[in-house]
Amino acid sequence: MDEGYSLQALADYTGSRLQGNAALRLYAVVSIEKAQAGELSYVRNAKYRHFLETSQASALILPPDLAETYRGDCLVSQNPYLAYAKAVTLLHSSPPPNAGxxxxxxxxxxxxxxxxxxxGAHVVIESGTRIASGVIIEAGCVIGRDCRIGENSRLYPNVTLYPGTEIGKRCIIHAGAVLGADGFGFAPDGKSWFKIPQVGNVVVGNDVEIGSNTCIDRAAMGSTIIGDGVKLDNLLQIAHNVQIGEHTAMAACTAVAGSVRIGRYCQIGGMSAIAGHLDITDNVVVTGTSLVSHSLTKPGVYSSGTTVVDNAVWRKNAVRFNQLDKLARRLQELERQLAVLQDKGSN
Amino acid sequence: MDEGYSLQALADYTGSRLQGNAALRLYAVVSIEKAQAGELSYVRNAKYRHFLETSQASALILPPDLAETYRGDCLVSQNPYLAYAKAVTLLHSSPPPNAGxxxxxxxxxxxxxxxxxxxGAHVVIESGTRIASGVIIEAGCVIGRDCRIGENSRLYPNVTLYPGTEIGKRCIIHAGAVLGADGFGFAPDGKSWFKIPQVGNVVVGNDVEIGSNTCIDRAAMGSTIIGDGVKLDNLLQIAHNVQIGEHTAMAACTAVAGSVRIGRYCQIGGMSAIAGHLDITDNVVVTGTSLVSHSLTKPGVYSSGTTVVDNAVWRKNAVRFNQLDKLARRLQELERQLAVLQDKGSN
Amino acid sequence: MDEGYSLQALADYTGSRLQGNAALRLYAVVSIEKAQAGELSYVRNAKYRHFLETSQASALILPPDLAETYRGDCLVSQNPYLAYAKAVTLLHSSPPPNAGxxxxxxxxxxxxxxxxxxxGAHVVIESGTRIASGVIIEAGCVIGRDCRIGENSRLYPNVTLYPGTEIGKRCIIHAGAVLGADGFGFAPDGKSWFKIPQVGNVVVGNDVEIGSNTCIDRAAMGSTIIGDGVKLDNLLQIAHNVQIGEHTAMAACTAVAGSVRIGRYCQIGGMSAIAGHLDITDNVVVTGTSLVSHSLTKPGVYSSGTTVVDNAVWRKNAVRFNQLDKLARRLQELERQLAVLQDKGSN
Incomplete structure (x- = not known):
């Protein structure tokens, strides 16, 4: 980062069109309000057009419409957010730990x-496990028996992989995540719960990111499967035998119950819950705090839940919610009676 | 597993009635769609009757009504799910780590x-702690001062027990679980929060299973108590001074606030929340994502929450929810006015 | 604790007025139902007045109105809960681990x-990190590069700090917490998600407490900021670039999405969700399981959600919720038609 990169190099790396001084050197990517000389920033769309006049950044990444009238140095991109992400990657990559x-x-x-x-220090790798080239396993991770970790994947500290877990290439698993713990399976025997041994495993594809303290349970039989390119945020619960399709992204604190199948390119908002044994097709968006209680067979945006208001107002409404069916029946009865009256009136 | 078990041995172990070839050898339990020769599978009820014709399994566990007309080798059980669980236990038990x-x-x-x-490797066991015979503590666990762990309990990697935690016999505690951290107790002093030292502990009964990354806080005074046979899923929050009765099961991501008492044989669905200081009697079922805001004094099934629909529909309904009391009052007024009209009409 | 403290010493330490025998020695603080001779307990308000007659405690902490007619030894405090907290601190402080x-x-x-x-044992502290005097870091913690931990802070076992994390003085971080993991930031490139490097950090003020398995993500750029005196419970998700104002307290399992700004002295109930990029002003209270979907610009108490009822009732109401806008429109239509009828009637 000390020597920075030329605007030309950044144009090449980010796939943007250069407008201005190709030799200009940039040393960091900084948010538009804070960027100073020597720094690159970006404006996503016309809503933030006013920043073009006030920003102290030496260069900007801009969409074509904003670039048209901009007189400063800039990179022109159809997807400024993606170009920004790539510029950050080029200018801010931190060196990985040394091999060894x-x-x-x-x-x-x-x-x-x-x-x-x-x-790393105090890592434990158990019998039969195979770690491919370029893998980084940070301090305190415990990798159980017969695991597989693909090339260039990285595990941050204190991750636990239970026996038989398989991780693809270029995955990132954040601190405290637990993959392969027993699914929650018990058979009632009349007096207590008989544990059903969970004899499956967890299989994670390539280019998957898994957030800190997220839990993915092993399958009862077979595999819990996380597809290529899936991105999981922190503190997620993925139960046994779940399958998540490629490039689906799920925000923090969401829970997916057993045997759910989620399609490809879905986006699941934070703190949502998906009930067991459901199918969710490709390209479904579920907004945060939703309860998915039935299968979703068509792409689209789905929601549930209620939103904050003043507590005094809420108290009354929450009571009414629990009378809602009765209220609806009273409404129906009113409609009936009104029709009778109207009938009389028109006679 | 290499030599498998005879169908007779499986009948004995699972408490099932044998129907067919007692000497048949089985090597694995596999799901009904995937089972092949040499493998055992099960059908829970008549809903899956069609599998009886298509399954390639060498033997099946069946309820009596399905077994009646089945010509293949089978185990007949009043509780096929339990018999399946026992068969998996027999055929798929993995050897525990060596003692040492x-x-x-x-x-x-x-x-x-x-x-x-x-x-295991890098385990820490602090002063005054007593670990009974047959206990397995996997790599990276930290067991604080003056803890007790009963016979044949197993802690998976990276579990933390704070000082004074007591675990019964035959318990299973999954990776990353934290037992005995301070309860969330602070007294406002006008300007800031004064920490109330949490001087109690956590006491866990026998045959309890605790999921990965679940947190159970120590009591402010006295004990947070988890009864015999309780099963807790992943990422649960059990606050200080909670008491959970025997054989209650709680699904993932549920939060129980301070001083709640939950009875025996309850089932609490995932991502539910139970407000502080409530009492929940025995045999209560709470469905997932419910908010328990008052004590539940009668056994039964309880629910709250709303379920996903198309986002455009939801947006309108969510707005209406926040007008619900007003709508109910308008309905009441309509009823009043209609009655006046009806009165006039009948005069 | 063996020698206990005199009632006078307790009065001085807790800032209470002594009423009775100054030389009385107390050895423990115990709940009012269980306290015995030699033990101190407290009664917060007149609601628990009946305990004054039945308690076996040798002394009580009481508010002035209850103390007036009480004949036993007591400490009189305007804030008995705070005095209780201080008494526990004096009588029950456990010795910290030895330095070394x-x-x-x-x-x-x-x-x-x-x-x-x-x-502690198996702790890892990486290059460039500075740990101030009196800090306690328990077993299994991993402190990344270039972190700062202020005087007298304490990290319980298996905490992970990612590189660049800064912790103030007198902080308490419970087991399994993860500070500084990557925020959940990806730019869609049409086919997959391009990771946006998260190059910011986490900055925690003084006197902050962070619960077990809580996750606080590093900023995409700049810092995720936790203000002085903030108290965070277990299993919280604090996303990248969030700012939490001084002395705000947040209960367990709550999720705060990216770039949210929460003011000072707020109280956020458990399992709440705060959507991204919102502003919450000072002194806001959000009750548990609420969804904060818009900025809250005025102090007050805010709520959302629904509360448990019998499942059969709930099922009907949940269906009606998803018809709510239609019901409201039918109500409106009824009002219109009734007005027409009334109009006719009065002509």
């Missing part, structure tokens, strides 16, 4: 750790 | 670890 | 650990 195995790591004799891996 | 204390574990001099325990 | 660095801890050569710190 920390002497405090405990690695089973028959586990395989490929070249160019970085295995 | 990993040399990297740090165990206080005055801590007691009984025979036949397995203490 | 456990030999199994792995500390980078250029990391700085001040005097009087206690660094």
């Amino acid at each position: 195995i920390h002497p405090s790591a405990v690695i089973a004799e028959d586990a395989e750790v490929a070249d160019l891996c970085s295995i | 204390i990993h040399p990297s574990a740090v165990i206080a001099e005055d801590a007691e670890v009984a025979d036949l325990c397995s203490i | 660095i456990h030999p199994s801890a792995v500390i980078a050569e250029d990391a700085e650990v001040a005097d009087l710190c206690s660094i």
Whole structure:
């Protein structure tokens, strides 16, 4: 980052059209309000047009309509947000840990750790596990028996993989995540709960990101499957035998019950709940705090829940909610009686 | 698993009646769609009767009505789900870690670890703690001062027990769970929050299972109590001084506020919230995403919440919810006015 | 605790007025139902007046109105709950771990650990990090590069701080919490999600408490900021670029989406969700399980959600909720038609 990059290099890397001084050097990407000389920023759309006049940034990433009248140096992109993401990647990549195995790591004799891996302090890797080239496993992670981790994946500290978990290439798993714990399966025997051994595993595709303290349970039988390119935020619960299709993104604190199948390119808002054994087709958007109680067979945007108002108002409305069917029946009765009256009136 | 078990052995272990070839050998339990020769599967009820004709499994566990007309080898059980759970237990039990204390574990001099325990790499066991025979503590767990862990309990990796936590026999605690952290207790002093020291502990009965990353706070004074046979899923929050009765099961992401008492044999659905200081009697079922805002004194099934619809529809309904009391009053006024009209009409 | 404290000493420490025997020695604070001889308890208000006659406690903390007619030994306080909290602090403080660095801890050569710190077993402290005097870091914590931890802060076991995280003085961070993981930021590139590097950090003020398994994400750019005196319960999700004002308290399982600004002295109930980019002013109270979907610009108490009823009743009402706008329009139409009838009638 010390030497920065030329605007030309940034245009090339971000796939943008250069407008202005190709040799201009940029050293950081900074938000539009705070950017100073030597820094690059971006404006996503015309709503933020006023920043074009006030920003101190040396160069901006702009959509074509804003770039047209802009006199400063800029990168012109149909997708300024994506170009911004790429510029940040170029200017702010932090060096990965050095390759090598920390002497405090405990690695089973028959586990395989490929070249160019970085295995942190106090990591545990158990018997039969295979770690591919370029994998980074940070301090305190515990990798159970017979796991697989694909090339260039990274596990942040204190992640736990239960035995048999398979992770693809270029995945990122954040601190405290737990993959492969037993699904919640019990058979009632009349007096207590008999534990159903969870003998499946978790299989994660390539290019998946999993947030901190997220839990993905192993399948009862078979596999819980997270497709390629899936992005999971923090504190998610993914129950046993769930399948999540490619490139679906799920925001924090959402819970998916057992055996749910979610399609590709879905977006699930935070703190939503998806009831067990449902199917959600591709390209479904569920807004935050929704309860998905039935399968969603058509692409679209789905919602449930209620939104905050003054507590005194809410109290009354919450009471009325619990009378709602009765109110609807009273409405129906009124309509009937009014029709009778109207009938009389017209006779 | 290599040698499998005879159908007779499986009948004995699962408490089922054998129908067919007692010597038939089975090597695995597999789901009905996927089972092949040498494998056992099950059909719970007549709804899945069609699988009886198509399944490639060598034997099935069936309820009596389905077994009656079935010509293949089968185990007949009044509770096929329970028999299936037992068959999985027999055929798929994975060997526990070998007994022994990993040399990297740090165990206080005055801590007691009984025979036949397995203490994993980088485990920490602090002063005054007593671990009974047959306990398995996996890598990275931290067991604070003066804890007790009963016979044959198992802690998966990276579990934290705060000082004074007591765990019964045959418990299973999944990775990342935290037992005994301070309850959320503060007294306002006008300017800031004064911390109320949480001087109680957590006491867990026998045969309890606790899911990954679940948090159970220590009591402010006295004990937070989890009864025998309780099953807690992942990412649960159990606040200080909560008491959960025997054999109650709670699904993932549910939060129980301080001093709640939950009875025996309750089932609490996922992502529910139970407000503080409430009493919930025995045999209560709460469906997922419910808000329990008052005590539940009668057994039964309770629910709250709303369910997903198309976002455009929801937006209108959510607005109406916040007008609900006004709508109900308008309805009441209409009824009044209609009665006046009817009165006039009948005069 | 063995020698206890005199009632006089307790009066001084808690800022209460002594009434009775100044030399009386107390050895513990115990709840009013269970307290015995030698123990102190408290009664918050007149609602619990009956305990004054039945309690076996040797002394009580009482508000002035109850103290007036009480004949036993007592401490009189305008804020008995706060006095109780202080009494517990005096009588029940457990000794902190001894200062020193456990030999199994792995500390980078250029990391700085001040005097009087206690660094537990298997702790990892990475390059460039500075730990101030009196800090306690318990077993299994991983502190990334270039972190700062202020004087007398305490991290319980298995906490992860990502690089660049800054913690103030006298903070308490409970087990399994993760500070500084990547915010959930991706730009769609048409086919998949392009990761936006999260190059900011997390900055935590002084006197902050953070609950177990809570996640606070680093900012995309700049800092996620937790103000002085903030109290966060367990399993909270604080997304990137959130700012939380001083002395705000948030109960368990609540999720705050990206770039939200919460004011000072707010209280947010458990399992609430706050949508992204909103502003919440000072002194706002949000009750549990609320969805904050718009900015809250005035102090007050806000709520949303519905509360449990019998499942059969709820099912009908939940269906009606999804017809609510139609019901409201039918009501409106009825009002119109009734007005027409009334008009006719009066002619």
